[in-house]
Amino acid sequence: MRRGKPNDPGRRSRILEATLDVIKTDGISAVSYRGVAAHAEVPLGSMTYYFPTLKGLILTALDSTRSELEPRYAAPLRDARTAADVVDALVDATIGSTSPSLADIRLYEEIRHRGARDPDVAAVLQAVEDDSLLMLQPVAPTRIALAINALLWGWWSHRLAHPDTSLDEATVRGPYEAIVGLAAADHPSHKKEQHRA
């Protein structure tokens, strides 16, 4: 039997959003009940009520990004018909309109960082990556999808380390073309029309 009702149903999700804000700004290690409470303008007691442990709060917050981060460059990749489309989508995901903001890259970096030590967070990371590999499956065999993922993360990581300089499009495009070209050469059953620019 359900008794009692929350008088502020949005409170829980406000806490989660505030947590992500703090993570993006100052990192996971800066997440504290009190800090997030202040940021979300809720009392400390609310924090421990909705999230009895801090680890649980962080994990829930990180997990909530899965549905938000992934689909951004998923659609363009799924719609790609030719190898050139794939390259376009990758370039765009790296530095273009579908690419993550610096804050989002920071968030992603936080997940990777934490994931290296916390198996629960590693699971979140793994889920994102599995999605990504599956998404690339139609355009490249796993072997090459791995390389694409590695390079994509490498470029994002570069952007994070050099926030003031922007990557040239040609710099990014060439290597993607070369790698995607491998897929066509290796295994012509994958999307055809490999060509040099």
Add this chain to the structure above:
Amino acid sequence: MRRGKPNDPGRRSRILEATLDVIKTDGISAVSYRGVAAHAEVPLGSMTYYFPTLKGLILTALDSTRSELEPRYAAPLRDARTAADVVDALVDATIGSTSPSLADIRLYEEIRHRGARDPDVAAVLQAVEDDSLLMLQPVAPTRIALAINALLWGWWSHRLAHPDTSLDEATVRGPYEAIVGLAAADHPSHKKEQHRA
């Protein structure tokens, strides 16, 4: 005038080593005066004596890795004569004998992570990367050296996220060949002998 002498001259460097140990094992955020003191078997007072601020200790420790991490795969790259040599060196640096241990990758990840927020640490990172780009200069124009760096870091990062699975050599080699091949195609003045495997 110099008066007084340290009665344990190795103490300072023992502290630095212990600090790196802690960073590799539990991350920068786990570095505390007390924890490192226990690990290095020195009294707490020694810590603050040699390193008045914790930030200074961490920075000094991180900086001390520059001379240790870099030259490992520097020599093979410098000695590379042909494009094939370069690819071999890169593959080796990724998963082979000159590649960093997981602990070292973790350390590198710590530097990148911290560097995203702390300009002083970012400077350390920048120095390492500058060295790396300079080293690749003879075999690839900067544009392509950037891509190689990004991919190399991507692979390392992959290893960190998947400590239990090992990367296939063929998986790693193909993309390197493709990217290094770009250098030869683009700018034939760089080391010749591009060829497909």
Add this chain to the structure above:
DNA sequence: GTAAAGTGCGTACAGTGGTACGTACTTTCA
């Protein structure tokens, strides 16, 4: 209406952290 169950939150506790500081020891110079 009243008791019980559930919701929401203020407070307090125990632990850990960086770092300031006083003190003792050692070396050097007059």
Add this chain to the structure above:
DNA sequence: TGAAAGTACGTACCACTGTACGCACTTTAC
């Protein structure tokens, strides 16, 4: 042989942390 300067370290302070816990308030069942 002092005394000053530098070395080394034990202790203590204060800030901040996660979290346990108890007290109100709201809703529901009888």
